[in-house]
Amino acid sequence: MPQLLLLALAGLAAQLVDGSLGMAYGVTSSTLLLAIGTNPAAASATVHLAEIGTTLASGVSHWRFGNVDWKVVLRVGVPGAIGAFVGAQFLSRLSTEAGAPAMSLILLGLGVYLLVRFTLFGLRTDRRHLPLRKRFLAPLGLVAGFVDASGGGGWGPIGTPALLASGRLEPRKVIGSIDTSEFLVALAASVGFLVAIGSQGVNLTWALALLLGGLVAAPIAAWLVRHVPPRILGSAVGGVIVLTNTRTLVRSDWVGWKGETQEGVVLGVLAVVWVAAIAWSVRAYRADQAAARAETAGAGADEKVVATAV
Template sequence: MWLVAAFALAGGLAQLVDGTLGMGFGVTSATVLLALGVAPATASAATHAAKLPTTLISGLSHWREGNVDRAVLLRVAIPGAIGGFLGAVILTSISLEAAKSSMAGLLVFFGVVILVRFGFGLRIIPVPKGGHTARWLSPIGLLGGFVDATGGGGWGPVVTPSLMTVTRHEPRKVVGTTNAAEFVVAVSVSTGFITGAAHQDIPWLPVLGLVLGGVCVAPIAARLAGRLPHAPMGAMVGGLVILVNAVTIVGAFGDLPLWLDLALMLGWIGFVSRIAWAAWGREKAERAAVEEGELTLPVG
């Protein structure tokens, strides 16, 4: 019971972040499961099993709030489903150690993407230029679905900033469309893992907790999209993802002395906290300038 409650809290927080920032649920959930020693393919399968109800509720909630562009939804969801299925099949066919290292490395990368994106207001994933160009939507969906399956998460970090560049939508509509399309991708990825038999060892109690927390928070997150302070939330999530997966990677090369582990962790937490605090100040200043009519709030 306590295990379910703990994962419900984690799922609720992850969905709050995902539903307001457009990224975070898959990356956060996969990170927690990997840290518990769950096999990479199983961790991704479990994460996507939890995504089925949470993304459905989240997508419907965003739809009700008017946060979804149906044309863009179809153009990214269908290629995303194809990429997700292929990624799931590939992940179940490689060795356990190779999969664990590659997934942890990919999650660290997406942690850096999230930290830099929200902590410093920059992008490190190249995205196409040129306004609302339909030809870019399918490649974005295909890539997002593939890395989402192989990394246990990654749909949001790839698709959300890309759509903010190639469409002229305000952030809440990009977040809503990304969340709604993610349900289609989750269905496809789960089908791929069933094909590869990665579903057999799924830890269902943690998945149940993630589902309960995510489903309860999804409607709230959809209503709060565009209203909560994005920058400090994103910076802290990115920093946490980097920390946990870096521990996994370093552990593969041998154990560090306990004092050094603690010193590095505390130093990193302090560093990320300073970034989040500075990002919060920058966001408040930008919002104040927008309210005074001195600045147009950027959508990227």
């Protein structure tokens, strides 16, 4: 029972982050399942099974709050589903010994990307008037879907920053559209794992616990997307993923540092970097807010001058 409660809380927290940031449900949940010793393919299959429900609930919630662009959902989601099915087949053919560190390496890369992307870079707003093209969305969906299924997460960490970086869609619609299209990816990945490994190793009880936590969080996250600073949240989540998967890697047969001094040193350094990244993000966010207030005040003052002159 304590384990199921922990999984439900993890599902709730992961969905809160995913629904408000547009990423990290799969990465966060898969990292947790790997940490408690789950087979990589089974971990990804369990998470994607839970995501069928959470992404459906999240998509409906985002749609009700007006956060979804349905053209983007279809143009990125269908190729994403194809990539996810192939990725599920790929991961299912890796041995457990090779799969665990390989999956942690993918998750670590995604965590580093999250940490760097949201700590150092802001969001572009100068290209909102330009349309998103199929020749950009289709390859993006294909790659993100493959990484998502084979790495236990990646649809959001790849898709959301790519769309945000394009500057052609407002952030809330990027997040809502990526979350909604993930339903197609989760469904295709689940079918892929079912074909490849059947129900072997897939814990339906764990999937249900993750699902229940995610269902509670989905409508809250869709509302929070208008209020939570993505920069700070991205740095925080990225750091957790980097630390957890680095720990898995250094303890694996690839490195073999379990319980040794090197492990503590590496994790300690990463923890310091993580705290510094969050502090940097908070400072940058406050600076952006102050600049925005100053710009608004300046515009108001100019309007008063014009009104007085008239």
